[in-house]
Amino acid sequence: MQKLIIATKNKGKMKDFNQLFSKYGIEVLSLLDLEEDIPDIEETGDTFEENAAIKAEVIAKKFHLPVLADDSGLEVDALGGEPGVYSARYAGTHKDDNDNLHKVLEKMTGVKEEKRTARFVCVLALAQPEKATIYKRGECEGHIGVEPVGENGFGYDPIFIPNNYNKTMAELTSEEKNQISHRRNALIQLEEWIKEN
Numbered sequence: 001m002q003k004l005i006i007a008t009k010n011k012g013k014m015k016d017f018n019q020l021f022s023k024y025g026i027e028v029l030s031l032l033d034l035e036e037d038i039p040d041i042e043e044t045g046d047t048f049e050e051n052a053a054i055k056a057e058v059i060a061k062k063f064h065l066p067v068l069a070d071d072s073g074l075e076v077d078a079l080g081g082e083p084g085v086y087s088a089r090y091a092g093t094h095k096d097d098n099d100n101l102h103k104v105l106e107k108m109t110g111v112k113e114e115k116r117t118a119r120f121v122c123v124l125a126l127a128q129p130e131k132a133t134i135y136k137r138g139e140c141e142g143h144i145g146v147e148p149v150g151e152n153g154f155g156y157d158p159i160f161i162p163n164n165y166n167k168t169m170a171e172l173t174s175e176e177k178n179q180i181s182h183r184r185n186a187l188i189q190l191e192e193w194i195k196e197n
């Protein structure tokens with residue numbers, strides 16, 4: 001395999017995937033890289049698995065090719081697992097990273113450090129013509145800071161401090177993020193398939 005379509009329009013995810021796939025010599029294409037204009041796919045599921053499958057299967061069917069999709073998000077324990085599957089649209093359907101992370105910070109006002117535990121979750125769904133969809137889940141544990149710090153990454157990276165670090169995910173280089181991230185931890189489980197295909 002020389003090229004793989006990833007059923008996403010998220011440029012932050014694609015930056016991660018570009019780097020993660022480069023070691024396999026595979027070029028990844030997002031829905032924004034295709035010639036055809038692909039309408040937004042409605043994420044109607046209640047779980048990361050359901051939403052990842054919806055995205056991967058719609059595009060795999062359309063092109064008759066293997067397609068990977070990523071559904072991911074932040075689970076904050078003090079917020080009962082929110083924003084979870086609603087991470088991209090937590091502060092509204094305009095899907096603004098800055099508004100989303102400020103909503104989390106606001107809701108966490110007054111919550112003590114030891115109660116600020118959280119994790120990033122990434123579920124990858126690999127849909128292939130005539131085959132059952134394969135799921136892989138990766139997580140990255142950490143806690144929520146009190147203000148946004150750092151310029152790298154995307155989404156909630158500026159407020160997420162991974163375990164064993166004293167800086168946010170947005171202060172890590174992309175190489176550092178890609179050694180510990182939820183996305184990396186999910187993708188590594190597909191390594192055998194990637195090498196065989």
Ligand SMILES: O=c1[nH]c(=O)c2ncn([C@@H]3O[C@H](COP(=O)(O)OP(=O)(O)OP(=O)(O)O)[C@@H](O)[C@H]3O)c2[nH]1
Binds near residue numbers: 074087
């Ligand atoms: O700080 C972060 N670092 C990450 O590494 C990360 N991964 C996911 N997220 C958050 O979770 C939403 C995914 O929602 P999501 O899977 O529906 O994706 P999306 O709607 O943005 O794009 P698409 O892939 O569906 O086209 C994203 O928008 C982000 O808010 C992250 N935040």
Ligand SMILES: [Mg+2]
Binds near residue numbers: 043088
């Ligand atoms: Mg989405």
